[in-house]
Amino acid sequence: MTRSEELFSKAVTKIPGGVNSPVRAFGSVGMTPRFIASAKGAYLTDVDGNTYLDYIGSWGPMILGHAHPMVLEQVEEACKKGLSFGAATEAEVCMAELICKMVSSVEMVRMVNSGTEAVMSAIRAARGYTGRNKIVKFEGCYHGHSDAMLVKAGSGVMTAGVPDSAGVPKGCTEDTLLCAYNDMEAIEKLFIEYGEEIAAVIVEPVGANMGVVLPKFGFLERLRALCTEYKSVLVFDEVITGFRLGKGGAQEYYGIEADLVTYGKIIGGGMPVGAYGGKKEIMEVVAPVGSVYQAGTLSGNPVAMAAGLAQLSYLDTHPEVYTKLQSLGRMLYGGLEALCEELALPYQVNYVGSLGCLFFTSSPVKDYTSAKTSDTKAFTEYFRHMLTHGIYLAPSQFEAMFLSAAHTEEDVQRTLACAREYFTEK
Ligand code: HOZ
Numbered sequence: 001m002t003r004s005e006e007l008f009s010k011a012v013t014k015i016p017g018g019v020n021s022p023v024r025a026f027g028s029v030g031m032t033p034r035f036i037a038s039a040k041g042a043y044l045t046d047v048d049g050n051t052y053l054d055y056i057g058s059w060g061p062m063i064l065g066h067a068h069p070m071v072l073e074q075v076e077e078a079c080k081k082g083l084s085f086g087a088a089t090e091a092e093v094c095m096a097e098l099i100c101k102m103v104s105s106v107e108m109v110r111m112v113n114s115g116t117e118a119v120m121s122a123i124r125a126a127r128g129y130t131g132r133n134k135i136v137k138f139e140g141c142y143h144g145h146s147d148a149m150l151v152k153a154g155s156g157v158m159t160a161g162v163p164d165s166a167g168v169p170k171g172c173t174e175d176t177l178l179c180a181y182n183d184m185e186a187i188e189k190l191f192i193e194y195g196e197e198i199a200a201v202i203v204e205p206v207g208a209n210m211g212v213v214l215p216k217f218g219f220l221e222r223l224r225a226l227c228t229e230y231k232s233v234l235v236f237d238e239v240i241t242g243f244r245l246g247k248g249g250a251q252e253y254y255g256i257e258a259d260l261v262t263y264g265k266i267i268g269g270g271m272p273v274g275a276y277g278g279k280k281e282i283m284e285v286v287a288p289v290g291s292v293y294q295a296g297t298l299s300g301n302p303v304a305m306a307a308g309l310a311q312l313s314y315l316d317t318h319p320e321v322y323t324k325l326q327s328l329g330r331m332l333y334g335g336l337e338a339l340c341e342e343l344a345l346p347y348q349v350n351y352v353g354s355l356g357c358l359f360f361t362s363s364p365v366k367d368y369t370s371a372k373t374s375d376t377k378a379f380t381e382y383f384r385h386m387l388t389h390g391i392y393l394a395p396s397q398f399e400a401m402f403l404s405a406a407h408t409e410e411d412v413q414r415t416l417a418c419a420r421e422y423f424t425e426k
Pocket of ligand 1: 397
């Protein structure tokens with residue numbers, strides 16, 4: 001028995017499923033998780049001493065690579081000064097100024113502790129601001145685990161919300177309207193029927209929680225136009241795309257400004273952080289200025305702010321990071337595309353910049369329904385081969401791959417060679 005297996009057998013007796021977040025359990029690939037002991041740059045080391053080239057990067061925040069010395073130094077300095085004050089600090093002001101500087105649509109921002117919390121709070125702010133209740137969310141988009149967002153991705157385009165989890169009362173999701181991602185006709189119909197009642201439309205500008213699904217040309221523009229026309233709040237969930245597709249995230253990449261934007265772990269350099277921000281007029285509905293209540297002792301925590309400030313300042317002043325990520329992305333995902341073509345594999349590669357995904361389906365993937373046509377058994381076999389050869393992919397067909405600035409061209413070539421070996425020997 002490996003040390004990871006030993007730990008997992010203990011973990012399942014004390015932690016539900018042995019993990020603190022379900023996807024980590026490796027359940028969908030029929031394996032048990034590797035327990036990670038440490039990480040450096042683009043590599044993870046498990047408790048058995050195996051090293052892996054990491055394509056998860058803590059689900060996005062490790063954009064500079066793990067344990068970046070400059071981030072660690074700032075964290076160490078902050079720790080020496082105290083771990084939490086539950087009081088205002090200078091670092092929070094610097095962080096807010098930096099986010100507003102890097103993202104042109106953000107005039108004011110509030111720190112929270114996770115992406116889930118950011119979304120929950122942004123939705124409340126949008127409802128408070130508009131005095132309306134309904135929220136539109138897209139099938140297959142993931143916005144954390146707050147009640148109103150746990151809505152089953154059904155096949156109907158105007159399906160009324162139903163809980164996607166036991167324990168969510170029907171009342172919590174009856175104001176959540178579902179729409180298929182990239183379906184412009186459906187969203188238009190939804191606005192015609194409910195427009196005056198819609199407080200907000202929340203969307204992952206690049207779907208990155210059903211594998212990677214890119215917005216069709218004109219889709220985000222249409223959402224922007226409809227929200228403007230109906231005075232609904234457009235919320236971009238940039239937990240994954242923020243500060244990854246570029247300094248200004250998906251908003252800058254696609255040239256669309258949202259009214260509110262939500263961020264997660266990337267703004268904490270891997271520490272538990274989230275934030276929501278946007279137009280001053282909307283953000284000023286939040287307490288203590290306005291009457292929308294939202295609070296938290298650990299919000300703006302000084303250690304998390306130090307890590308986040310170090311990472312975001314670096315990104316702000318080193319544009320070459322994004323150039324490198326673009327070029328590694330082209331090499332990796334373009335390489336997978338070329339491989340599929342050469343070996344006549346009927347698979348799809350969806351990607352933008354450093355974010356991408358290989359779908360084991362012959363149908364182009366443009367939404368949740370097409371993503372679900374993937375052969376998850378074929379993915380599992382591929383995943384196992386890659387892991388056995390030291391390449392750590394997300395343990396699910398419906399997650400993204402993340403590159404970091406610490407990955408090298410050699411890393412990418414090794415990954416492509418490993419994929420080629422798998423597909424040719426199969
Ligand atoms: N929600 C993450 C996947 N999109 C997984 C989080 C985790 O297990 O850390």
